[in-house]
Amino acid sequence: MARLNKEDNQGDSPKTGEKKMSEINILVASSGTRNKIIRYFKENLKGKGRVIATDMSANAPSIYEADAFYLVPRITDPGYLPLIFDICKKERITGILSLIDPELSLLAKHKAEFEALGVTVIGSSEELCDLTLDKWAMYNYLMDRDIPCARSYMKIDDFLQDLRKGAISYPVFVKPAHGSASLSIAVANDEETLRVLMKQNSDMMIQEFLHGKEIGADVYIDMLSGQIVSIFTKEKLLMRAGETDKGRSFKDEKLFAFIQDFVNGAGFRGQIDIDIFEVDGQYMISEVNPRFGGGYPHAYECGVNHMALIVNNLEGTVNQPVIGNYEEGMIMMKYVEVMVRHE
Template identity: 45%
Template structure:
């Protein structure tokens, strides 16, 4: 079995995890990226440099590589590519290629932060108040439902790009003039947590739920974290998954404030902090291989130790 990893960027360790698992069954990792200096390319069994995902020929190129390398599964590691791959999911599956991505309507909910908020509200899941227009923000500021500081971020942002804090109406007006597609949220204080989940393709149930408290962030990714267990948060995550019905790996961000837990973002892909889950025995890659082979995975979400700490550090390559 060969698996194609798209837009691999700097995800070296994830590529190595796939490589290790696939070697057990004589499979290979094929990695692609539009940047020939993307570090993770050079750790795969095979790599190809491809057009950008917004190139009209991109999907055609992916199909060509799937046929060339006899690919059984395709996975993207970045948010902007997920809606594109989801749009072609059925087309690829007719050719025996499993697109490891949730359905398009699910991806659209997760990718658009305003839609995420509306989905969570409709399903009575605690979430951060989210505003898609300045008028509602002003109204709730006057009613003291929210207070400064506020966070302004792109509706379809990724990796914390474009996020900034505003502390006055004047600053908010400036942001409103500069950003066409944006949302506004109150600044939440409290512990930030990330939950790495795996949802089985066949049973549509979560086989893994790994909870970690984020100790340090860098460029929107978890840099340091400590594993925790919390039945209240776990129950909330299960409710979210049952309502959303995603498949495969999913990364959920949330905060624990004085009022309890609130969901911040839902990313239907491998999260940047997945390394912690994997090293704690939560092997999503093995699950993916089982699912591609038509086999369901058993539930073992509680099988990890509390109090383990993950610390990322920098390395380099000489090409």
């Protein structure tokens, strides 16, 4: 049985006693370097409850911003989930969410067990979490639904056949079908380079290179009504290490309708982050992360507060749609911060 290693950060822990009806305690699992997510939840839970964070590393800076944190084993460790359940009980958690992709399916899979403990898993179904982890499965899903996306191949011969037919041309984008954080992404301008890139491992996927505007969308789908209640869209001005470094907020009804059609058809729930391209006036879905994306602080700082929507849902309140409730032309610029702690 895994041990509970709890550290209280602040002294504002409610003392022993019954769980108040209104108390909302949120567990942010695998919070890593996402300090702002913890801060935003704390802002929205003032007087209502606490934010608890977990991570496998004591050097994850975000845990020190939470009201309390626990160091946990890797999510693949057999003791991981029992420990998370114990933390939920001990901290009277009402809602849990994860900030890393591989954990999304795990939480979704055990949704019923969490529910039995009074904990809502803030996120999409296991099937959708699995789908978004697999870019090849996602491509086939989008094709089946006739949703515009980049033409993709897992086999070099299928690509070469289309190349000869003139259905696709160089340059092409190459990336692992199960990749994340822009790792191992590359561009190939000829067959020789493509063959070398494809030999890295069997998971490599070839994709039509999209020349166009890159867009990030932060979307909240009400967990009680299943309706999209908030959309924030930004044009990505500069990317760095797989994240939007600089962005500009904008609104387009056509884009909102495109997002609504895609999201409603898929049945996502809670927070999702969508990468979209605009190529020759046509919107295309590139990728979905069914969690808070690294660029979410851009939305929050523009007043698009999805933490408040989550708290409302956990309190049993259905949110009313407030799509596009932000100013256009806001320029968002990220910068680095440093946290120092004695070991």
